[in-house]
Amino acid sequence: MTVLLLLTLLLVLAAAGFVLGRQRALAMAGGDPKKLHSLPRFYGWHAALMALVPGFVALIALLVIQPVLIERNLAAHLPQALQDDPAARQLALADVRRVAAGLETAVSRGALTETEVAALDATATDVRATLGQVGVALGSAVSPEVLEAARDHRALTAKASVWRAVLVITLAALGLGLALKQTAPDLWARNRVERVVLAVLMLASLVAILTTLGIIWSMLSESVNFFSQYPMADFFFGLTWNPKFGGGSELGFIPLFWGTIYITVIALLVAVPFGLFAAIYLAEYADAKVRAWVKPMIEVIAGIPTVVYGLFALITVGPFLRDVFAQPLGLGSSGSSVMTAGIVIGILNIPFISSLSDDIINSVPQSLRDGSFGIGATRSETIRQVVLPAALPGITGAVLMAASRAIGETMIVVMGAGAAAKLSLNPFEAMTTMTVKIVGQLTGDTDFNSPETLVAFALGMTLFVITLCLNVLAVWIVRKYREQYE
Structure with missing residues (x-):
C-alpha cells in the first residue's frame, strides 16, 4: 500500500471519528449540548485526533526506520571487500536502490512479470538493456550481487509496506475505539x-x-x-585562491571575502538611496491612489526569479557598462564585472528596503508630524528632522538585512561578475564571491574528503557567521534605539 493511500485512509478514519465522536457525545447528553463539558465539536475533534495521531506518528517513524533496516539487511549480500569500505558500500547500495526501482517500474508498466524478474541473470542478461526498454537508465553494469540484492530489496520493501499498512491502520482503529469509549458528557x-x-x-x-x-x-x-587537513592561518589570511585537485592547492579566503564585500557595497549604494527615497515618497508624499498602484509595482521586483536578474545582468547591464564606461575609460573589456553584479543585486534589494522602510516610517506617530507642523516646519523639514530620526533604527536594521541578502546572492554573481578570485579596486573587473565558490567546489565528480571539496563547508560556515553577525547587529540596533510611542 502506498504512503499516499495510507494517509488517505488515516484522514478517512479521522473524519469518521469526528462525526462519530460528536454524535456519541450528543446522544449521551440526550441531545442537549448544555449537559456537555465542552462544545460538541470538541468531542468530534478528540475522536479524530485519537484516530489520526497514533497512526501518523507510527507512519513517520516507520518511513524513517524501515529503509535503514532494509539496507542493513541487504549489506550482507555484498562482497566482504565492499562491506569493509563504507564509501564503496554506500555506492553499491545506491546501485541496489536504482536497480530495484527500475525493476519495480518495469513490473508496474507490464514490461516484466514477477517470473521474468526472478529469472533475470546479470551474467547472461544485460539488465541495463532490459530496463532501458522501459525508460529506466542505469549508469553502469550490474553485478550478480547487486541484482540479487535488488530482488531482495523489492521483496523486503513490499513486505514492509504491508506490515506498515497493517500497523498504522490498527493503531488508528484502536485510537478511534478508545476515543469513542472515553466519550462522556463529563469528558x-x-x-x-x-x-x-x-x-x-x-x-x-x-x-x-x-x-x-x-x-x-x-x-x-x-x-x-x-x-x-589545511592550515587555518593559510585559509583566513591567504591572498591566493587556486584550488588544484590532486594537491598543491592555495585556498586563501581573502580574495573571495573581498569580492563579496565589494559587490555588497555597490549593491547597497544602489539599493539604499532608491529604496529609501521610494519609501519616503510613498509614506509622506503620495496620495492613496498613487500609493495603491506604485507600491505593488515596486514589490513586483521582489517576485522575479534571481536567474532572470542574472540574464538581465549578462545580456543588458554588463554590455552597457562595458561599452559606455569600461572600454572608453580603459578599465576593462569584459561585460562580467563587480559593477554589473552590484548594480543588479542592488535593483533586487530595492523593494526589500522600500517595503521595510515604508512600514517603519508609517509607524512613526502622526502626533510628531503635527507638532512639527505646529511650530512652522515645512513637510520636507518635518521628514528630515523628525520622521527620519525617529525611524532611523528600523531603517538601519532594514539596510543590514539587505546586506545579508546581498552577501548570500549566487546566481546574479555567477552570470554578472564571473568566477575570478582576485584582489583589485577596479569595479569593472571580473571577480567572484564566497557563495559562487561554494557551488563550484561541490559541483562535479570530486573526492568529498579532499581539502578542495571540504573548503566549501569552511566558506559556508564563515558566510553563516558573517550574516548571523549582521542580523544580530540589526536586531540590536532596532531594540537599542527604537522609540516607544503610546
Whole structure:
C-alpha cells in the first residue's frame, strides 16, 4: 500500500471519528449540548485526533526506520571487500536502490512479470538493456550481487509496506475505539484537544530550532575536517585562491571575502538611496491612489526569479557598462564585472528596503508630524528632522538585512561578475564571491574528503557567521534605539 493511500485512509478514519465522536457525545447528553463539558465539536475533534495521531506518528517513524533496516539487511549480500569500505558500500547500495526501482517500474508498466524478474541473470542478461526498454537508465553494469540484492530489496520493501499498512491502520482503529469509549458528557474534550494543538505548535517551533542546529552541526563538523587537513592561518589570511585537485592547492579566503564585500557595497549604494527615497515618497508624499498602484509595482521586483536578474545582468547591464564606461575609460573589456553584479543585486534589494522602510516610517506617530507642523516646519523639514530620526533604527536594521541578502546572492554573481578570485579596486573587473565558490567546489565528480571539496563547508560556515553577525547587529540596533510611542 502506498504512503499516499495510507494517509488517505488515516484522514478517512479521522473524519469518521469526528462525526462519530460528536454524535456519541450528543446522544449521551440526550441531545442537549448544555449537559456537555465542552462544545460538541470538541468531542468530534478528540475522536479524530485519537484516530489520526497514533497512526501518523507510527507512519513517520516507520518511513524513517524501515529503509535503514532494509539496507542493513541487504549489506550482507555484498562482497566482504565492499562491506569493509563504507564509501564503496554506500555506492553499491545506491546501485541496489536504482536497480530495484527500475525493476519495480518495469513490473508496474507490464514490461516484466514477477517470473521474468526472478529469472533475470546479470551474467547472461544485460539488465541495463532490459530496463532501458522501459525508460529506466542505469549508469553502469550490474553485478550478480547487486541484482540479487535488488530482488531482495523489492521483496523486503513490499513486505514492509504491508506490515506498515497493517500497523498504522490498527493503531488508528484502536485510537478511534478508545476515543469513542472515553466519550462522556463529563469528558474534558476541549482541554485534550487544546493540549494537542499546543504540542503541535511547540513541535513546529522545535523543528525550526532543530533545523538551525542541524545546519550548524553539518557545516561545523565538515569545517573541522577541512581545518584538520589545511592550515587555518593559510585559509583566513591567504591572498591566493587556486584550488588544484590532486594537491598543491592555495585556498586563501581573502580574495573571495573581498569580492563579496565589494559587490555588497555597490549593491547597497544602489539599493539604499532608491529604496529609501521610494519609501519616503510613498509614506509622506503620495496620495492613496498613487500609493495603491506604485507600491505593488515596486514589490513586483521582489517576485522575479534571481536567474532572470542574472540574464538581465549578462545580456543588458554588463554590455552597457562595458561599452559606455569600461572600454572608453580603459578599465576593462569584459561585460562580467563587480559593477554589473552590484548594480543588479542592488535593483533586487530595492523593494526589500522600500517595503521595510515604508512600514517603519508609517509607524512613526502622526502626533510628531503635527507638532512639527505646529511650530512652522515645512513637510520636507518635518521628514528630515523628525520622521527620519525617529525611524532611523528600523531603517538601519532594514539596510543590514539587505546586506545579508546581498552577501548570500549566487546566481546574479555567477552570470554578472564571473568566477575570478582576485584582489583589485577596479569595479569593472571580473571577480567572484564566497557563495559562487561554494557551488563550484561541490559541483562535479570530486573526492568529498579532499581539502578542495571540504573548503566549501569552511566558506559556508564563515558566510553563516558573517550574516548571523549582521542580523544580530540589526536586531540590536532596532531594540537599542527604537522609540516607544503610546
